[in-house]
Amino acid sequence: LEVGGRVLGVHALLVPLRDPAGKVLPGIRIEDCGEKMGLNGVDNGRIWFEHVRVPRENLLDRFGQVNAQGEYTSAITGDSKRFFTMLGTLVAGRVSVAAAALSAAKSGLTIAVRYGDLRRQFGPAGDKEFRLLDHQAHQRRLLVPLAKTYAMDFALEYLVERYVKRTEEDAREVESLAAGLKAYSTWHTTAVLQEAREACGGQGYLQANRLAALKADTDVFTTFEGDNTVLMQLVAKGLLTGYRQRFEDDRVFAVLKLLADRATAVVDRNPFAARRTDSDHLRDNDYHLRALRFREEELLATVSQRIRKRLSAGVEAFEAFNQVQVHLLELAHAHVERLVLEQFLKGVADVKDPGLKTVLGRLCDLYGLSCLESANGWFQEHGWLEGTKVKAIRKEVTRLCAELRPDAVALVNAFGVPDTCLAAPIGLGHLSP
Amino acid sequence: LEVGGRVLGVHALLVPLRDPAGKVLPGIRIEDCGEKMGLNGVDNGRIWFEHVRVPRENLLDRFGQVNAQGEYTSAITGDSKRFFTMLGTLVAGRVSVAAAALSAAKSGLTIAVRYGDLRRQFGPAGDKEFRLLDHQAHQRRLLVPLAKTYAMDFALEYLVERYVKRTEEDAREVESLAAGLKAYSTWHTTAVLQEAREACGGQGYLQANRLAALKADTDVFTTFEGDNTVLMQLVAKGLLTGYRQRFEDDRVFAVLKLLADRATAVVDRNPFAARRTDSDHLRDNDYHLRALRFREEELLATVSQRIRKRLSAGVEAFEAFNQVQVHLLELAHAHVERLVLEQFLKGVADVKDPGLKTVLGRLCDLYGLSCLESANGWFQEHGWLEGTKVKAIRKEVTRLCAELRPDAVALVNAFGVPDTCLAAPIGLGHLSP
Structure with a gap:
């Protein structure tokens, strides 16, 4: 939107495309994207506007308004902040x-x-x-x-x-x-x-x-x-901002917190814990959560350090982030995975029915432990796991799958997908259509 | 095929399905599989035969023949061996x-x-x-x-x-x-x-x-x-047979060979080698190959041991194999990956042109090193890699990608996919169709 020569950023306007007979209006060109891999019921296309006039009332004006005198007002003064609010x-x-x-x-x-x-x-x-x-x-x-x-x-x-x-x-x-x-x-x-x-x-x-x-x-x-890769970078950058603020807000507290986190990490990283392989320990959800938290904190601290190093060496900001892009994506993944496990744990804790709690608990063990298994390289690299424990985790994941096997059908039935929506003969008791 | 009441296993026969007008012949029922995800030009279907008579000449008789007297002969005497030959x-x-x-x-x-x-x-x-x-x-x-x-x-x-x-x-x-x-x-x-x-x-x-x-x-x-999962089990079982034969053929030699292999492994597993992180070492293809060979041998030896243990404890054979199925699949994967790297190395060695050799060599480094990277958990578990080296490998893979970046387009052009076959606007210099 431009008002009185001032560029105010992206704003949404309602623009009529067709006349009542369905004919495209003058100045407007429409092109369909053509056939897609799927979702062909969704009408994707591109639109070009050339000298199309619309009344100012067509502005979707929740965050910015233009009055009859052609003056722009907005409760959000910064253009960038307004843009992100709209996004x-x-x-x-x-x-x-x-x-x-x-x-x-x-x-x-x-x-x-x-x-x-x-x-x-x-x-x-x-x-x-x-x-x-x-x-x-x-x-x-x-x-x-x-x-x-x-x-x-x-x-x-x-x-x-x-x-x-x-x-x-x-x-x-x-x-x-x-x-x-x-x-x-x-x-x-x-x-x-x-x-x-x-x-x-x-x-x-x-x-x-x-x-x-x-x-x-x-x-x-x-x-x-x-795009997922772009979104994950957003997540990582948000974490970096939070990390910086933690230090700026209260440097002493943040350092103490960091030391405390590292101390917890040391407990799990000591040779005894890194080698514990009994089933009770391997199915301890707090242990899974500590592991995922440790990974997230570690990835955050190290990527922050790597970026700072580059910036102080004079590397341009975008380039500095690009040089650690894979690390940023790993951080975002670690963050989301930790969040998901936390919510699963809370969900299981809220369940009252003992039978249901057992099965859901087993599923939660499997999720937590399989997160550790699939990242076992990282955890070994950082001294959190030793070889014998990795082997034990692998066995335990296999064992959990076998224990869940008898409940597998009940667990998918519990999703409650109606037969009419599922509509797949092999999903409805037939060996072929 | 049954001849004179004797079941001789699967044999192929030519059976006419339709008359010259295209009508399906009596006793034959044909059903199309219906629309598929792709390959709809391929005519998949099912056929049922009921009391359909065909002359004995219609037998595809390379491996087994029926003469005019109705007698069956085959150069391959065992039914099972004949079946696998036909397969x-x-x-x-x-x-x-x-x-x-x-x-x-x-x-x-x-x-x-x-x-x-x-x-x-x-x-x-x-x-x-x-x-x-x-x-x-x-x-x-x-x-x-x-x-x-x-x-x-x-x-x-x-x-x-x-x-x-x-x-x-x-x-x-x-x-x-x-x-x-x-x-x-x-x-x-x-x-x-x-x-x-x-x-x-x-x-x-x-x-x-x-x-x-x-x-x-x-x-x-x-x-x-x-099915890939089934094929990979075939591969693993073939390796197990070979492994058993190695011992049966010459027990002393096999044990010596095994000890020699383990000695080589020890060289790479000693703390110095497990920590070497210089680029020359990380790009040493012999090192990659030794790693992949070590993994294959180790997985083979351990899975063989696990199966033997189960069999001697009286576990039924099929069940014993099923209990180590994931291990078998890993073994097959390790085997194939080692084979592929060997062939890539031979291919690069045969190249004369120095410029081409450099780029192909870099690609080969990337393949070898990325195999180690993606299995870094396994290699750490078995003492072949230490944390600092894993970090160095990750960096080196990223660096190799950056070095190959300028040649990326040339490298896909070298596949020589004709424009008419590629037929994708974004693959032919356009930002959209």
Whole structure:
């Protein structure tokens, strides 16, 4: 928007595109994006405007108004701050995309788990063949993602609550939360649906069994409403800002806090703890959480240090951040994963029914422990895990999958995807369409 | 085939399905599989035969014949051996699928790398925006897969040669080679195309830019001609058989060989080697190869031990293998990766042109080192790597990507995918279709 020659940044205006007969109005050119991988019901296109006049009333003027005298007013004085406030609208979109992605993951898992419980392949000589889900690798490929899907459910419930109750004070934090969870959730969905497709073999490739459409429709979720890689950098930069402020606000307190955190870390890093391999310890959620917190703090402290070093050596700011981009992405991932585990733990703590609590607790153990397993290289590198413990974690993850196997079908049924929405024959008790 | 009441196993027969007018013949029922995710030009379906008579001449009788007197003869006396000989026909299919997958990966990378070199996004304040490929994370996400794609090229050339020159003696080995490389190549393609799609953002989602079709058509490659997970188990079982034979053939020699291997391993596992972090050492391909060989041997020895332990405790054979299934899959992966690196190294060694040798050598360094990086958890667990070295490897991989960046476009151009086949506007110098 420009008023009286002053550039005021991006503002939204309602512009009529067509006359009542549906003909495009003068000065407007419309082009469709053409066929896409999926979501072809969504009308993506590009629009060009040339000398199109609209009355000032068409300005969406919640954050900035133009009066009859052509004067611009806004409660938000800084142009940049106003721009970011307006961008805040995108947050709702990110919350929705994260949730839509999770729904697709649930459908995909429902199909693959039910089919895996039905379909038999290979078995002991002269005996009945095993169900797919009784093969060790099949349990791992589906039940670890199942645990993560449950974790995401609690995390997104938390996100929606934070979003609904957001205030001006925590708006930035909620924005970062939405960005991080949108990225984590949509990447998860892409991975889950791929795994589900492969786990269903040739049946997974048939359109009738729905995985093809689920994949095609959700593939762009990692891109739209903000590219995941870009969003994760936003998250990391938000953390860096917070980190700097911690020191600026109260240097002494921050240093003490840091020392205390490191002391906790030392407890887990001492040779005894780094080698503990008993099941009780490996299934201790506080232990998982301490590990994820340690990783996040460590990545934050080190990336902050690396950036400072570059800046003081005179490296241009954008270039300095670019030189540690992979590190920033790791930090964001560590941050989101810690958040998700926290919410899963809170969710399990709130459950009253003892049977349900046991199964959910097991899923939560699996999620927490599989986070450690998949980052075991990092944890060893930083002295948090030793070789024998990594081996024990691997065994425990496998064992948890086997323990959850009998409840697998019940756990996907609990997603409550209606048959009419699932609509996949192999997800509804048939071996083929 | 049953002859005179004797069941002789699966044999192939030519059976006419339709009359000259195209009508399905009596006793035959045909059903189409319906629409699939991709490859809809391929006519998949199911056929039922009921009391259909065909003359004995319709038997494809290379490995077993029925004479006019109704007597069965075969040069291969064992039914099981004959069955596996016939299954050998599938090997050609696996070689082809592996190669087709690689071609798709090349097309996907060509599109994504050229687009990444063209498209700009974000940059220093007041300056030109960076090309996508000048962002650190973008280099990693595309150039590490580029190195692997080159590695696969050499490995598949080797596979084709081995396949063409196969004899009865090495048929099993070639079969295993084809199985392993088919799985490794097709999983690589699925991952590369996903990365390419995301790296091209919204443009990658448009059908016009070809990634959607490439993904859809190749997605089933991980399934058909043998499910990848099943094939990798075949590979692992082949290795176990070889391992047992090594001991049976010459126990003393085998033990000495094993001790020698372990001695080499000790050289790299001593604290000095485990901590060496200089670039020369990190780019030493012999070092990469020693690492991959060590991993393969170690996984083979330990999985063999675990199976023996179970069998002697009376666990049923199928169940015993199932209890170590994930370990078997890791072994197969380690085996194939070592093979691929060996072929890449041989390929680079044969290059005469010094400029080409430098660039290919760098790609080979990147492939070898990224194998170590992605398995750094395992290598730390087994004392082959220490934390400081893992950090150094990570830095070196990032540095190699940056060094290869200027040659990235030339390296995808060298795939020689014709423009008419690529057919993606963003892969041919346009920012959008």
